[in-house]
Amino acid sequence: MKKKVYTFDVVNYILLGLFALITLYPFIYVIAGSFNDGMDYSGGGVWLVPRKVTLANYKVVFSDNGFWKAFGLTIGVTILGTFGALAVTSAVAYAISRKELRFRNFFQIFNLITMFFGGGLIPYFLIIVSLGLYDTFWVYIFPSLYSVYNMIIMQSFFKSIPEEMREAAVMDGAGELRIWLSIYLPLSKPVLATVGLWLATGFWNSYFSTMAYTRAGDLSTLQYFLMRMIKEAKVDTGGLDPSLIEQTTSTTISFAAIVIATLPILFVYPFIQKYFSKGIMIGSLKG
Amino acid sequence: MDSKKIRKKWTSRDVTLLVMAGLSVVFLLIFAYAPMFGVLLAFKDGDYKLNLLGAITDAPWCGFDNFKAFLLDPNFADAIVNTICLNLIMLVINFPAPILFALLINEVRSARYKKTVQTITNFPHFISWVIFGGLVIALTDMSTGIFNPIMNALGLSSEENPVNLQGAEYFWATVIITSLIKGVGWGSIVYIAAISGLDADMYEAAELDGANRLQKAIYITLPGIAPTITVFLLLSISGMLSNSFDQFYILQNSLNLSRSEVLTTYIYKTGLSQRRYSYASALGLFNSVVSVVLLILSNFISKRATGRGIF
Numbered sequence: 001m002k003k004k005v006y007t008f009d010v011v012n013y014i015l016l017g018l019f020a021l022i023t024l025y026p027f028i029y030v031i032a033g034s035f036n037d038g039m040d041y042s043g044g045g046v047w048l049v050p051r052k053v054t055l056a057n058y059k060v061v062f063s064d065n066g067f068w069k070a071f072g073l074t075i076g077v078t079i080l081g082t083f084g085a086l087a088v089t090s091a092v093a094y095a096i097s098r099k100e101l102r103f104r105n106f107f108q109i110f111n112l113i114t115m116f117f118g119g120g121l122i123p124y125f126l127i128i129v130s131l132g133l134y135d136t137f138w139v140y141i142f143p144s145l146y147s148v149y150n151m152i153i154m155q156s157f158f159k160s161i162p163e164e165m166r167e168a169a170v171m172d173g174a175g176e177l178r179i180w181l182s183i184y185l186p187l188s189k190p191v192l193a194t195v196g197l198w199l200a201t202g203f204w205n206s207y208f209s210t211m212a213y214t215r216a217g218d219l220s221t222l223q224y225f226l227m228r229m230i231k232e233a234k235v236d237t238g239g240l241d242p243s244l245i246e247q248t249t250s251t252t253i254s255f256a257a258i259v260i261a262t263l264p265i266l267f268v269y270p271f272i273q274k275y276f277s278k279g280i281m282i283g284s285l286k287g
Numbered sequence: 288m289d290s291k292k293i294r295k296k297w298t299s300r301d302v303t304l305l306v307m308a309g310l311s312v313v314f315l316l317i318f319a320y321a322p323m324f325g326v327l328l329a330f331k332d333g334d335y336k337l338n339l340l341g342a343i344t345d346a347p348w349c350g351f352d353n354f355k356a357f358l359l360d361p362n363f364a365d366a367i368v369n370t371i372c373l374n375l376i377m378l379v380i381n382f383p384a385p386i387l388f389a390l391l392i393n394e395v396r397s398a399r400y401k402k403t404v405q406t407i408t409n410f411p412h413f414i415s416w417v418i419f420g421g422l423v424i425a426l427t428d429m430s431t432g433i434f435n436p437i438m439n440a441l442g443l444s445s446e447e448n449p450v451n452l453q454g455a456e457y458f459w460a461t462v463i464i465t466s467l468i469k470g471v472g473w474g475s476i477v478y479i480a481a482i483s484g485l486d487a488d489m490y491e492a493a494e495l496d497g498a499n500r501l502q503k504a505i506y507i508t509l510p511g512i513a514p515t516i517t518v519f520l521l522l523s524i525s526g527m528l529s530n531s532f533d534q535f536y537i538l539q540n541s542l543n544l545s546r547s548e549v550l551t552t553y554i555y556k557t558g559l560s561q562r563r564y565s566y567a568s569a570l571g572l573f574n575s576v577v578s579v580v581l582l583i584l585s586n587f588i589s590k591r592a593t594g595r596g597i598f
Contacts (some may be wrong), residue, residue, distance in 0.1 A: 008500065012391055013400065019388075020407040023468050033425065044431045060302040060595065088310055095307035095332035107308045114319040118580060120571025121324020122558045126339045127317065146314035176303040191320055205415030208532070212559055223417045227537065253339070258418050265413050271407060272413060 027262075034058070034256040038249030040099040056247035057256035064236050067257065069218070070225040077140045077221065085199050085222070086192060088145045093154035094180040111148045121212075128213050139213045144203070150195045158184055158192040193275040204264065222261055229254040234240060329353055335562050342564060344481035353569035363570070366553040371547060372528040373459055381437075381466050382523055385474030386516060390504055392475065393482050408472025420537030428450035451542070452593050458546040461538065466531075477519070481512040517595045525582030528574045550574055 028048060031042055037052035045051070061067055095101050096108065118124075133139040135159040161184060169179050183193065207223035210216050216224060226233040325343065332349040333342030340563045357363045388408075396400045411419060424540070426432045427447055444450045452461065489507050530552040550570065558567025590596040 006437055009394070009396075012394055016391055016395065016400075016404045019471075020404045023408050023411060023472070026419075026426055029426060030422055032463065033431075041431060044436075046431070047433050068382070091307045092311040095304045096311075098304055100300065101304045101308055103305075104299075104308075107311065110309055110315065114315050116582065117323060118319065118575055119322025119325045120555055120568060120575055122568040123322035123328060124318070125559065126325050126328070126343065126564075127321050130340045131317070143318050146311060146318075148311075148315075151311065176300050176307070194324050201413045205413075205417070207415070207417055212555070223415050226421065227417045230417065230424060231537070251425070251431070254421065258421050261413060262418060269410065270320070273409070 003033075017030050029172070030255045030258055033252055034259045037247050038252040039247070041252050042249060047099050054247045056244050057252045059244055060235070060237060060240060060248050060253050060262075061256045061260060063240060066220070066236055067222075067225060070222045071261075073137075073219065074204060077137075077206075081141050081144055081203045082196055082199045084141060085147070085150070086196055089090060089147060089150045089195070090154055090185060090188070091180065092146065093151045094158055094184055095176075096151065097155040097158035098176075111151065114125055115148055125212065133213070135214045135219065137219065139233070140203070140209055140219075152197060154188070154191055157188055159217065161187055193271065197272045197275060199266060200268065201272070215280040226254070226257055226261055229257055261278045295368050312363045325577075326568060326572045328565050329572045331565050333565040336564065339564060346565075349565075353565050354573065356566060357570055357573070362548070362553065366546060366550050370549045373462065373549070376459065377463060377466065378523065378527075379462055381470065382520065384467055384471050386478055386512075387470050389475040389478035389482060389512075390508060392479060394500060395503075405472060409471040409476070410472075412473035414469075416531070416533035417468055419465070419469055420534065423461065423538060424453065427457075427461065429453075432455050453538075453543060453547040455543040458538070460532065460545040461500060462547075463540075477515055478512055481515040482508055484516070485511040493559065513593070514595055516588055517593060518597050521582065521585050521589060521597050525578050526584040540568060 012095065028033070030189075032046055032048055032050050034057050035053055035055070035056075036046050037051040037054045038057065040046070040052040059277065086239075128134055128139060128143070133142060165183055166179055169183055174182075205223055207227050208223055209220060210221045210224035211227075229250065233254075234252050235250045237245050237248075328343050330348055330350060330353070331346040332352070333339075333346040336342035336346065358466075392401060392405065395404070427434050429435055429451055431453070434452055435444065435449055438444045438450065439446060440464060450457070485508065489576065490503055492504050493507055528550050532555065535547055535549050535552050536555070536565040551574075554567050554570045554574070557563045557570065586598065
């Protein structure tokens, strides 16, 4: 009996460890390739560590104006979009969490319906075009400012805040906006962090909006830029030192770009780890 | 509800709350409800129109012509077969995988090992499909990837006669495996949370009765998280036609198109690349209707069979 349990534990540890290694490996592979000479990489066999080490791939990416432009735009979209969406979504969530809200049932049903029915891609595209959002910076921001799913998660958290806090503020003459801003939001840091990090990674990883709702020129997002690199081997090496270009290929350059684009996610990942399980608990237990 | 019968006077508080909640109405009217009316385009002859809004108001009605057109289109047949087959396979493999993973993680006693495995396996969820797909494309490359040498070593292929893992015959396997790697860790979180919420007394009682770990998993843990499983099962059945667009779009190439075209990518291509707006709207409407029907149907069956559903 004891022996059997022991065997299971060993197998279990090995299985889970193996799965973790398989998950980790692609990242190791791409990091190795990004530091490797392009032509040398093409010969195959660069699987764990770079064989002919060079920084040329990174130098090419760093000197690419298009890359930096896309990088900057994506940072702008991520910051503006995340804070904008948190503001709008938490305002709605606060109001809907209040029993005093008039027509509360209407608001709840009006929101819920959209979780099950949608118009589809083309009618949505039609709305984007007729609003004049097509090929503007705002097409990345406006449509994403409100999400029903995030609202539900926030309002279930708001409901757990003791009623006495609000009553005390009401006695002091605070209005609803004031209560939302200076009582509910500061008390809701875990849920704001969770939803904020979801939103931020969503904005950071978005490429479809560029592809579908812009002409993709100056409004390229980072992920769209990467996709062109990966799928179409589209790399701009104009005006660079030929000896530098010699050490690269479009593939190894795209590896360097992939590594750079993944770094920001890696930096916020510890925070995601800290908050997301809480967020999921909120969503699954009360949602 | 009953105390509301006596209508209280409107205060500035009511107005503020109403404005705040009203924000959702504004956004949903524009970005969710208005597109619902846009589905009228599916019944119009509005393909290739430059002025989309004009297409919906001025173009002549054409009944179900667009629907007939796609039902007769061999490309649509390909897309629908791929979509349905892949989703059925994924329902059998990719749906239970996070549940199994959660059960296994739950048996790990070392908190540190547990945390490390979870930290690594959750990470890919936060990486875009552009990047993750880029990694997959690199790893499956015929001359520089790692899989061809492995397959050669196993005798599944040879240097003289290499297999192209990015070709059509390997596409489904690629999709299933990459979805597992990207999704299992994150997908297991809800189940792990549900397991941690189960009553510890039941496990103690079972131990006293001499139950082993497998028996505890089968007779306590699984029934305990059954409500969570039901909800996610119903949601994944209703989402059967809406494959992750990103994954397919990124991994698609001209060689594997016969196996990699799914409904979502087909709608994108016909609609936005080829500007067949009405045709693609009809496809989109078909997709939404089937999804809602699947949800209602599976919910009904689940309620009959287990007494549980999501509504």
